[in-house]
Amino acid sequence: MKKILILATCFGFIFTSCVSKKEFAELEARYKTKSDLLNTCTVKLNSCESDKSLAEARANSLEKRLAELKKDKEDLIISSKDLTMLTKLGASNLEKSLESLKEKDLKISRLQDALTKKDSVTLALVSSLKKEVGLDDEDIEINVEKGVVFISLSDKVLFKSGSYNLSSRANEILGKVATVINGKPNFEALVEGHTDNDPFKKGVLIDNWDLSAKRSTAVVRKLVELGASPAQLIAAGRSEFVPLVPNDSADNKSTNRRTKIYILPKIDQFYEMIETEMKTLSTEEGN
Template sequence: MKVSYLVLAACASLSMVSCVSSKKFKAEQAKVADLTGKNGQLTNDLKACDDAKAEEARKRAGLETDVANLNKQIDLLKENNTSAIKQLQDLSVISSQQAESIKKSMDNLGLKDAYIQDLQTQMAKKDSLNMALVMNLKGAIGNLDDQDINIKVEKGVVFVDISDKLLFNSGSYSITPRAKEVLGKVATVLKAQPDLEFMVEGHTDNKELKGNIGPLKDNWDLSVFRATAVVKILQKTYGMDPMKMAAAGRGEYKPIADNTTAEGRAANRRTRIVILPQLDQFYKLLEKKS
């Protein structure tokens, strides 16, 4: 019986020793796992530090390169500055007369720039006056067919083209009653601008005159007589200043359409009033600035 108790006690003791050893083993395993994790973290931290150190080294190398380049630029600027100072020293050999000439040249550049701006202002003013004149003429004449009268601006010059079928009978240089009415409206606008000068041009097609019509022998004569007829009406009937007018005949030699068609020939038979540009104003500008 005692032997049985002894055996049981021994077994109990062995069981207790076995349990204690197993718990310690598991605890040690946990410690090892924890230390392994910390070691991994420290390894990663060390690698990050190494990477950061390498990046800083690269940046430092780049900055050193930039510093070297800046030093080269400073040396180049110093060299250029030295050269410029030497050139300035060399300029001391220029005589006072040459220095004054240089100064006058610079002053002239400023005057020329102001002169160009003045011309541009005058040109813009002239263009505005031309457009106002065109609008006034169109307003005064009213709703005439564009084939009978055309008012336009080309290259800074105002043109008033009046079809000869409106002004004259075929082959004649006598002004029709309706033409006098139209010319009266044109005269009203032109008289409001007393500084304007204009030229009346007669134009024909290329068809020869059939026989002599009074003093007319050819298209030259016809174009001139028609131009002078218009000028005389403007002067005698509407009081235009004859010193502001000129009459010219162009004959058939300035066509604006094809003379091989009836429509073209009709377009070419016209009287043109050319509002002359006031060149004397620009000549005065040139004289003043020269």
């Protein structure tokens, strides 16, 4: 640009001396036009170079973004394959879970049926006992405790005070109990003797443990004598340690002196049933 101005000045001096003023003015006007045009072109050139730089930067950015998009596409393809595999695996697991739920529902249904059957047997047993033994005496209770049928007999019914010898009335009541036990060959009868907390010592008996055990064995022997199967009978003494009420009055002590006869499924059959069920569950879980 500077060179052009210098040359133009030199020519100006030369032509000033060689040309007329009119021609000089025309040349000067043409120079100015050319100079303005040159400036305009320079500005445009600079603008184009700036636009070029911006375009190149944008192109680089787009290329980088394109590479990222390609990478994302590849990742999506891999993820899609993984998702397909997971979906198949999930569907398989879901199917297995549904099958497991169906099996559990079936087990629950079987347990409910078993409980219903057990309740029916229990109710039938209570009804049979109430029919045979009767409920006319307040010293005789027939009821269900934790799903087990029992008969509770006051000592007034079976024994004299401080004795383990059965009364004459015991034959009648225990004879009816023996009839019920004989009708339930798959059940056992657990006879429990209970006392109050008054200290007891008489003859060979040294405490209430002895007295309660002697009373329960006396009842068991009488049931056998009246026809019950010995294999179905169990004798147990609980002494004074499972009272129904506090031993703080004569009436309460009389309430606590009692003999309970539980009619329950045979223990060995019960555990055999549990063992069989556990083996079945273990086999199913293993599969």
